[in-house]
Amino acid sequence: MCRKRLSGLAVAWRISVVLGVGILFTSLLSSAGVAEQESRRVPLIYCSDLFHPPDDPDDWFDLATAFSIDEFDIRGIVLDQGEKQMQRTGRIPIEQMMAITGKKVQSVYGLSNKLKSPSDKALDQPQEFQKGAKLIISVLQESDKKVTLIAVGSLRDVCAAFNRAPRLLKAKVERLYVVAGHSDGGNEYNVGLDPHAYVGVMRSGLPIYWLPCFGREPFVSKWGFRQGDLLGSWSLRIQNYFAYGLMKADPTKVDPILVLFKPIPEEVKKKAWGMRRSMWSTPAFIDGAGRKMVVLDGRWRALPGKHVRQRNRAFGFVPAKVTVNDKGITRFDDIDLNSSEPNMLVFRFEGTLDDYNKAMRQSLEGLLKELGR
Numbered sequence: 001m002c003r004k005r006l007s008g009l010a011v012a013w014r015i016s017v018v019l020g021v022g023i024l025f026t027s028l029l030s031s032a033g034v035a036e037q038e039s040r041r042v043p044l045i046y047c048s049d050l051f052h053p054p055d056d057p058d059d060w061f062d063l064a065t066a067f068s069i070d071e072f073d074i075r076g077i078v079l080d081q082g083e084k085q086m087q088r089t090g091r092i093p094i095e096q097m098m099a100i101t102g103k104k105v106q107s108v109y110g111l112s113n114k115l116k117s118p119s120d121k122a123l124d125q126p127q128e129f130q131k132g133a134k135l136i137i138s139v140l141q142e143s144d145k146k147v148t149l150i151a152v153g154s155l156r157d158v159c160a161a162f163n164r165a166p167r168l169l170k171a172k173v174e175r176l177y178v179v180a181g182h183s184d185g186g187n188e189y190n191v192g193l194d195p196h197a198y199v200g201v202m203r204s205g206l207p208i209y210w211l212p213c214f215g216r217e218p219f220v221s222k223w224g225f226r227q228g229d230l231l232g233s234w235s236l237r238i239q240n241y242f243a244y245g246l247m248k249a250d251p252t253k254v255d256p257i258l259v260l261f262k263p264i265p266e267e268v269k270k271k272a273w274g275m276r277r278s279m280w281s282t283p284a285f286i287d288g289a290g291r292k293m294v295v296l297d298g299r300w301r302a303l304p305g306k307h308v309r310q311r312n313r314a315f316g317f318v319p320a321k322v323t324v325n326d327k328g329i330t331r332f333d334d335i336d337l338n339s340s341e342p343n344m345l346v347f348r349f350e351g352t353l354d355d356y357n358k359a360m361r362q363s364l365e366g367l368l369k370e371l372g373r
């Protein structure tokens with residue numbers, strides 16, 4: 001009896017040892033996985049002239065793209081042009097995205113007035129609109145990793161933050177994607193919002209990835225699609241998010257969160273789905289997250305780098321010395337691709353413009369496909 005009982009205890013002990021080792025091993029493996037995942041996370045600050053109702057709804061697509069990529073740890077969103085934000089807040093689409101994804105992201109209003117010079121610190125602008133430049137500085141100070149910035153719109157808050165803390169930005173900015181400007185001498189909308197800010201940023205010496213919005217091919221990031229071609233394959237919540245912005249819904253009449261779950265009226269689809277949309281920033285999000293472009297089963301996808309053995313190229317960035325004049329103009333001759341002293345990386349698409357459009361359309365479709373399901 002006694003012997004039997006002892007051996008029973010021994011068996012139980014062995015089982016518990018095996019189980020314990022198993023649990024220890026599994027938890028070591030999963031914590032290694034979590035650590036690996038964490039090390040691939042990209043701290044991101046996103047600066048955008050995102051409004052509701054939108055100026056240009058491309059910013060709504062870009063916001064959804066930022067939220068769709070789990071490698072991004074979005075540390076903050078700076079909403080461009082603070083005074084205008086008070087009337088037409090970009091917080092509405094951000095709140096919708098937070099409700100859809102469960103992610104929490106802080107957002108602040110940026111500087112409201114144009115910079116007076118490329119070196120303007122903008123400390124004399126109203127206190128209520130200082131939060132953008134302050135957020136950029138505090139996120140960089142607090143982050144133990146370098147931080148990536150993606151900036152569209154006026155670039156005012158990035159420029160003011162740099163003018164206030166140039167050494168901090170040089171030390172802590174991993175990459176600064178500038179989605180603004182023209183590669184062949186033309187004026188461009190984002191530059192026009194604040195020419196001094198654009199000039200200050202482009203001359204900053206920060207690690208700039210420049211995506212010219214217009215100009216000489218292939219140094220142009222613009223692409224486009226018919227909205228219905230993509231919206232139809234996304235979840236009801238995502239469709240409602242876009243319908244809300246595109247139809248300029250009134251938040252005092254239609255709740256932006258409750259509406260996400262409702263069926264979409266046919267007349268709304270008829271109107272919004274048929275519109276064409278021009279886009280500029282998608283490659284910045286894909287590249288900034290470390291995603292790789294790849295063709296799988298005949299379709300372009302932007303996948304996490306570790307899943308990609310053979311990458312296909314839809315776009316890339318080439319080193320160049322770029323000169324920008326005091327008005328924010330860069331002629332094509334001012335982009336020196338052979339310089340031994342490049343000051344930034346310049347976007348270029350690969351193949352034809354049609355190839356690039358197709359690659360972006362299909363990869364955006366894939367990126368947003370799982371959102372809200």
Ligand SMILES: [Ca+2]
Pocket residue numbers: 049050056059152153
């Ligand atoms: Ca915009």
